[in-house]
Amino acid sequence: MSSEWPLWEVFIRGQHGLNHRHVGSLHAPDAEMAICNARDVYTRRNEGVSIWVVKSNEITASAPSEKGPLFEPSNSKIYRHPTFFDIPAEVGHM
C-alpha cells in the first residue's frame, strides 16, 4: 500500500511587483498542506510575499527533444531586437 504524498511544484513571489518564480518542489497530501510546507521549506528567511503550489503531474512541459523545432526558428530573426537597426546619432535616443 502506498500512501506517498503527491509532489507539488512551488512558486514564490519574492517581492511585490515581481513574477512568481519556481523555487523547488515538495510532498504534501493536499494543496493547503502544500502551502504550509512551502512556507516552512522555502521561506524561512523572508524569501516571499506569496506562494503558488501546483501538482507536479498537472504540469505539461515541452520535451527536451523538441528544443530545436521550438526555439531555433527565432535564432535567425535578429531583426526582432532593437539593436538590429542603426539609428543615426543625430536622431537622438529612440
Add this chain to the structure above:
Amino acid sequence: MYAQMVKAEGAKSREEMSEQERVFQDRIDRGEKIEPKEWMPEGYRKTLIRQIGQHAHSEIVGQLPEGNWITRAPTLERKAILLAKVQDEAGHGLYLYSAAETLGVSRDELLALLHNGKMKYSSIFNYPTLNWADIGTVGWLVDGAAIMNQVQLQKTSYGPYSRAMIRICKEESFHQRQGYDILLKMCLQGTHEQKEMAQDALNRFWYPSLMMFGPSDKDSVHSAQSMQWKIKINTNDELRQKFVDQTVPQAEYLGLTIPDPNLKWNEAKGGYDFSEPDWNEFFDVINGNGPCNVERMEARVTAWEDGAWFREGLMAHAKKQDARRAAARVAAE
C-alpha cells in the same frame, strides 16, 4: 557534504564512448547544466541518485546529534538559534530529496533504502554529542567541512543538484558561525572548565571531521568518473587540505590546540602538513560499527513508523475532500 564512498564506475575515454555519450560529455565540458528529462548515461543517473540521496540522508540524520541539545541549550536565545539551525537541516534534506526525485526515484524508495541500510549517511553523525561544547564544535567543524564541500558542488553539472547546493550554501554560513560563536563564548569569556570542555570536544571531533571528505585520493576509486561528469569538482584530499588550512587559525584564535602533533605549516606547499585520520575507524563507522549507528537508525526508523498513521490519515482526508468536491460538481451540473 556528506557523500562519502559513493560508488561510480571508472571514467571512459572518448574512444570508448558512444556517440550519445560523447555529445553528453561535450555539454558537460562546455559547462552546460543537465536537466531532469534530458538524456543522460545510466551511470550518471545512478551515481547522482546515490550521491544526492546520501547527502539528503545526512542532512536528516544530522538533525539527531544536535536535536539532542535543543531542550538543554543554556539560554532561551541559544535554544531558538539551535532550533532554527536544526530546522534548516530538515529543509536541506528536503531540497536534496526533491533533486534526487527528478532522477526517477521516489521519496519513499530513498527512505526505504536508508532504513534497510542499503544507503548510507555521513560517518560524522555516528558520533555522540556529549555536552554543549560539542554543539559549538559540530557547527564550527562539521558545518565548516560541509560548506567546503558544498561550495564546489554549486558548480556541479546536474541542474537540480546545483540549485539545491546554491540554496543550501546561502543558509549554511549561519550554521558555522553559530557554532563558532558558542566556542568564542566558552573559550574567551568562559571559565577554565568551559575551555577544557571545548578542547575536549575538538579532540573528539577533529579526526571524524577530516574523515567527512572521504578516503585519500590514492584509495578513492570512484573519483575519476565523477570528476569527468562534474558530479564532483575537487578531490577528497584537495578539500581536506583546504579545510585544515582554514580551520587551524580559527582554532588558534580560540586558544585551542588541534590534537595532531604532526600539524606544521609547510611553506613550500603553502598549507599545513597534518596527520591522516585512522581510516580503519572510518571504514568501521561506515560499516555500522560507530558509537551511535544503531541509535541513529533506530531513531529514523521509529520516526518513520510512528508517523505512518499520520501520513496515511492526511492522505485519506485529502482523498475524501477530493471526492466531496467532485460530487458537489456533479450535483451542481
